[in-house]
Amino acid sequence: MAKVNMEGVAPKTAQVSDLIWKYMRPENMPHIWCPGCGNGIILREVAQAVENLGIDRNKLMIVSGIGCSSRAAGYIDANTLHTTHGRAIAFATGIKIANPELEVIVLTGDGDASAIGGNHLIHACRRNIGLTVVVMNNSIYGMTGGQYSPTTPTGEFGTTAPYGNIDRDFDIAGLAIGAGATYAARGSVYHVPQTVKLIENGIKHKGFSIIDVADICPTYYGRKNKKGSAVNMMQWQKDNSVTVEKAKNMTEEELKGKLVIGLLKEESYPEYTEEYQKIIDRFAKGAK
Amino acid sequence: MPKRVLMQGNEACVEGAIAAGMRFFAGYPITPSTEVAESSAVRLPQVGGHFVQMEDEIASIACAIGASTAGVKAMTATSGPGFSLKQENLGYACLAEIPLVVVDVQRSGPSTGLPTSPSQGDVMMSRWGTHGDHPIIVISPASVKETYELAARCFNLAEKYRQPVIFLMDEIIGHLREGVEIPESVEIIDRPTVENPTPKLPAYHVEPGQYVPAMAPFGHGQRYNISGLFSNEKGFPTNSNEITDQKMQRIMHKISDNYDDIVEVEQKYMDDAEVAVFCYGGTTRAAITAVEEARAKGIKAGLFRPVTIWPFAEKELEPVTKKVKKIVVAEHNYGQLLYEVERIAKGACKIDFIGKVDGTIITPDEILAKIEEE
Secondary structure (H helix, E strand, C coil): CCCCCCCCCCCCCCCHHHHHHHHECHHHCCCCCCCCCCHHHHHHHHHHHHHHHCCCHHHEEEEECCCCHHHHHHHECCEEEECCCCCHHHHHHHHHHHCCCCEEEEEEEHHHHHCCCHHHHHHHHHHCCCEEEEEEECCEECCCCCEECCCCCCCCCECCECCCCCCCCCCHHHHHHHCCCCEEEEEECCCHHHHHHHHHHHHHCCCCEEEEEECCCHHHHHHHCCCCCHHHHHHHHHHHEEEHHHHCCCCHHHHCCCEEEEEEEECCCCCHHHHHHHHHHHHCCCCC | CCEEEEEEHHHHHHHHHHHCCCCEEEECCCCCCHHHHHHHHHHHHHCCCEEEECCCHHHHHHHHHHHHHCCCCEEEEECHHHHHHHHHHHHHHHHHCCCEEEEEEECECCCCCECCCCCCCCHHHHHHCCCCCCCCEEECCCCHHHHHHHHHHHHHHHHHHCCEEEEEEEHHHHCCEEEEEECCCCCCCCCCCCCCCCCCCCCCCCCCCCCCCCCCCCCCCCCCEEECCCECCCCCECCCHHHHHHHHHHHHHHHHCCHHHHCCEEEECCCCCCEEEECCCCHHHHHHHHHHHHHHCCCCEEEEEECEEECCCHHHHHHHHHHCCEEEEEECCCCCHHHHHHHHHCCCCEEEEEECCCCCCCCHHHHHHHHHCC
């Protein structure tokens, strides 16, 4: 099992402006995200991972759903498919099966991936199909104006939880692991170099991979819950995160309210499209 | 030599689709369309294609659309409840202009209804099921042989017009077994694409005189965006009312302007007919018998049957309404295309209706009785 060393990570880092000119569609800027939104940082983390791996953009397929997160697809100069709410993984599954040569990355949000699209998420994990899912997890429905999502912590507020959220919140990476994901990691918008490495390894991983990225939404989640500015929210990520390695020696009590960052799971299992190819090889006319 | 085989309607659908180039199927089990998935699972790997059973109906159509964007001819199949679930993504494919065939083997509804009983209750849903105005092509077969041929035609229309086509079957035809002569080959039309695409080429640009964009599949160097939002030529979302209007006009006109290419009608004994039976799909079989029995009794009866359900065959029907004394509309629902017939007739002839919603089949005797009614 390959381990990500979270201490002193120093991956190759291009200038942000170089990444913009190389991987973005400047003609589609400015983007629609609010000041202080973390989505741009995650977009950069993805672009950096792609750059580090030297992926041919003609073979790079970005699929997204609906929500703030999903507008990211249109900004990337690759093959990009902006689909319907919650369904990005299902569309991506069709693309990957139809053309396994494509490097398929799904950009999605917490609501898109784990509420309306929860069924597709768990079944893609189970199938172990070669997709890389990056979740821009800001714990709120931002596009529609701040409603609580499956990852809004219990007791916190949203426009549809005016008296405090009584739902329990999902751990999306944990959900994916439970559903059989063979690669699961958690990053953040504060831990950029680490998250780049986690996405990079997720893309390289054979089979399904998910990188649950703790995002910030100062406009809705932050304001509704008095979390302060974008800087305050990133400071919170810095002050309250622990590495996977460190978390192993901590009690459940100590881990309460902490953001565990790093590689959560990696294992080897046959990838879906390769397994299907074996069926074709056996049963196609003229096959031996 | 054409091969003659005994085949079920649902199986013929798959064979016709494969003959036309279908190499991808995503589905979810549902009665009475399950055999479409089962046959696809057996047959597709044999021709180098892919079958995938998805986690639900919504995923199935999404997956098929995804495969189509990668350049593979794709199909999904379902029945009533599943067809309801697929509607949102059907609209996505209409707006984004992604070729796709959606099979709906109709069963009695609403809700879970009578899963194994015949119905034609999805006719209006096939036209208006997804939200918003949109173009659609719907085709309905009346025999197993036709199911083979028309499945291929669905693919050709889908590719030519970059348009989802609904193959509106019914339980009668889906589960019917008949002898079918398999043609040695079928006509195959491929979607318009571009040679040597560059990232600079706007994917949704439509050349003057053309109805649809020629775009390369994903992964061939063009690097464009596809969205379910109204978008510009590069596929990037826009709020421009002008671009929105142009796009809507174009996707509606690509179907309406090509009416003659898309709409197919079968007319039998209509030359001197005084009473016409209007029917389609599985109901056609009882109607033909009723018309022939009426003829044997000296009644000048004829059969008018749209093969293409949508766009509606108004050009062909309009003169009929002026010629006959009466039209008997026979369909397995509470009256759906009945309203279209009334709309075209504008009171020019009498219109009688026979519809059944109890799960049993309309018999020739019942239609004959309506023909004979004064």
